[in-house]
Amino acid sequence: MSVEGATITPVRLGGVRGGPAARTLRRDRWWVQPAISAVVLTAFVVYSTWAVFVNKDYYVGAAAHRDLISPFFSPCITASCVAGAHGTFLVITWWHITPALLILGGPLGFRLTCYYYRRAYYRAFWQSPPACAVADAHTRYTGETRFPLIFQNIHRYFFYIGLIFNVILTIDAVMAFRLPGDGGIGVSVGTLVLVVNAVLLWTYSLSCHAARHLCGGHVDAFSKHPVRHRLWRLLTPLNARHMQFAWVSLVFVALTDLYVRLVASGAFTDPKIF
Ligand code: FES
Numbered sequence: 001m002s003v004e005g006a007t008i009t010p011v012r013l014g015g016v017r018g019g020p021a022a023r024t025l026r027r028d029r030w031w032v033q034p035a036i037s038a039v040v041l042t043a044f045v046v047y048s049t050w051a052v053f054v055n056k057d058y059y060v061g062a063a064a065h066r067d068l069i070s071p072f073f074s075p076c077i078t079a080s081c082v083a084g085a086h087g088t089f090l091v092i093t094w095w096h097i098t099p100a101l102l103i104l105g106g107p108l109g110f111r112l113t114c115y116y117y118r119r120a121y122y123r124a125f126w127q128s129p130p131a132c133a134v135a136d137a138h139t140r141y142t143g144e145t146r147f148p149l150i151f152q153n154i155h156r157y158f159f160y161i162g163l164i165f166n167v168i169l170t171i172d173a174v175m176a177f178r179l180p181g182d183g184g185i186g187v188s189v190g191t192l193v194l195v196v197n198a199v200l201l202w203t204y205s206l207s208c209h210a211a212r213h214l215c216g217g218h219v220d221a222f223s224k225h226p227v228r229h230r231l232w233r234l235l236t237p238l239n240a241r242h243m244q245f246a247w248v249s250l251v252f253v254a255l256t257d258l259y260v261r262l263v264a265s266g267a268f269t270d271p272k273i274f
Pocket residue numbers: 110114115116117155159204205207208209210242
């Protein structure tokens with residue numbers, strides 16, 4: 001199709017899939033974002049792996065007048081959990097290595113299959129592609145239509161599992177208002193840390209594409225579903241900030257573990273606010 005009066009500028013595309021050089025015509029610093037993603041994700045994986053396998057200092061109990069548990073270890077469901085960290089309903093007696101391994105699959109699967117994180121780690125690590133208008137580092141592209149990436153499609157089910165963990169971590173945050181032997185109920189810095197962590201995890205979950213689809217998907221006419229329409233309108237602005245919630249909640253969950261860890265190890269005392 002030609003447009004009268006239009007000037008035609010020939011464009012030579014420099015990108016070659018899998019090509020070693022001249023992968024893009026972009027002159028901006030397109031590599032900064034994938035590089036930051038790679039650094040932050042690698043740091044999180046290294047820290048969380050260490051925290052899980054060091055298997056100690058994940059709970060601050062009555063001896064310190066607190067009830068603070070690391071989100072990496074909650075719910076603590078093995079008999080080997082430190083005293084006070086586990087509940088009474090589900091206690092597994094045959095598991096003797098780190099209890100975090102029993103539960104991490106849920107939140108990890110939720111994050112790994114997240115649409116946003118997929119974009120981030122495909123760009124950062126697999127370079128498929130590393131950025132918009134930058135050629136793929138691989139000669140072939142098979143997408144997510146076959147093993148193993150086809151399993152990314154189970155994200156919506158991990159969304160439900162993630163909600164269960166959100167409820168549990170919210171209960172942990174409420175329990176953190178207990179200051180046993182130190183006035184009963186109160187607020188410490190640790191309380192606030194667990195509350196902020198729970199809030200951020202909820203914002204991450206509720207901004208998920210699966211949550212928005214749950215409210216507004218398969219609806220032909222919103223006028224016939226006013227409640228779903230209202231929920232969809234509530235979640236849509238959150239959904240627009242999903243990337244930000246993904247990063248902030250990821251970093252903060254590690255900081256929450258670090259805070260509990262430092263208090264539990266005796267590095268400092270959790271300050272009481274009132
Ligand atoms: S799309 Fe990111 S958590 Fe669902």
